[in-house]
Amino acid sequence: MQRRHFMQQSALAGAALITGTAAKSQSVNKTADAPFHLNYGIHDGMFKNSAGNDFIDQMKYAYDLGFRSIEDNGLTSRPENMQQKIGDALAKLGMTMGVFVVDKGGNGANTLTAGKQEYIDIFLKGCRQAVEAAKRVNAKWVTVVPGDFDRHKSLDMQTANVIGALRKGAEILEPAGLIMVLESLSDTPDLFLRDIEQTYMICKAVNSPSCKILYDMYHIQRNRGDIIRQIDDCWSEIAYFQVGDNPGRKEPGTGEMNYKNIFKHIYDKGYKGVMGMEHGISKPGKEGEAALVKAYRDADDFMEG
Known part of the structure; x- marks a missing residue:
């Protein structure tokens, strides 16, 4: 499916009167579906069967279906010229760039x-790289995961180390208007950041507008549940929010x-903000892919009357 075409109708009626030939009817304008109530962000590959492998073509296809945002975790691994192409396409479409991951x-x-x-230096280098990538795509959020437990240190010492490193990262991101969003994960018990209250406490301790929570509802459901409270x-x-049903980490309704x-x-x-479809x-x-769109339309149909 190509992006919508706004076909101009030709004024052939006068010519038809002169030549006696009927003007051929023009194609009916194709209108994009209405946007959703919330701003859901697609990932590369979500519409590859319908729009092809090119991410920008998928973005255009998704726009026509009512989606207005993207996420791209591996943005910083893309060549800079591709980052710029994505940013240019977003600007042309009027779409929002969601999160990408600090390298x-x-x-x-x-x-x-x-x-x-040496670990802190790697993190800070990633923050500087994120600032430059964000400029190309007009991004506001970058995902940060502090890493695994250090079994040789107490929990309090590890927490203090994380807070100290994140404060240094915030010093880089804050002048650029970029927000690192901390994600509580459920993939492995080795991960340090798993509980949402733990993430909340760390954000409070870092005390920066550039250090906030990425509320991934799939992971939080697995670790704790009680999503709305x-x-x-x-x-x-x-x-920032991310979506995924449990079990299975698929679209809503599964x-x-x-x-x-x-x-x-x-x-x-x-x-x-953006609701990332991770x-x-x-x-x-x-x-x-059609079932995916229907699932979001169904879940997004929450308005009364």
Whole structure:
């Protein structure tokens, strides 16, 4: 499916009167679907069966379906000219850039819990790189995961090390208007940052507008549940949401989570940011992509009357 074409109708009526030939009817204008109530952000590959492998073509296709944002975790690994092309396409379409990941910042190999200067330097280099990439795509948010537990240090010492490193990162990001969003994960028990209250406490301790929460509802459901109450409790520090049903980490409606109620609650609280679609698709091919869109339309249909 190509992006919408705004076909201009030719004024052939006068010519038809002169020549006696009928003017051929023009193609009916194709109009994009209405935007959703919340701002859902697609990932590269979500519409590859319908729009092809080119990410920008997928963005155009998604725009026509009502989506107005993207996420691109691996943005910094793309060539700079491709980053710029994505940014230019976003600007032309009027779409928003969601999160991308700070390169090598706080992964298991250089965890910030250890307090080692070489690990902190890698993280800070990633923050500087993120600032430059963000300029090309007009990004506001970057994902940071502090890394794994350091089993040789107490929990309090690890927490202090993480807070200290994040404060240094915030000093780089804050002048650029970029927000690192900390993500509580459920992938492995080795991860330091797992509980949403823990993430909230660290954001409070860093005390910077450039250090907030990425509220990934799939991970929080696995680790804790009680999604709506946790949103209310941590609201002051939440800057970004991500979506994924549990179990399976697929689109809304494929698991146990009542996303229509969750989306309505977030909407009613006045959230205007991106809702990242960081999950898989439950069915293959074009059929699966159509089911994905329907799932979001169904969950987003929460307005009364």
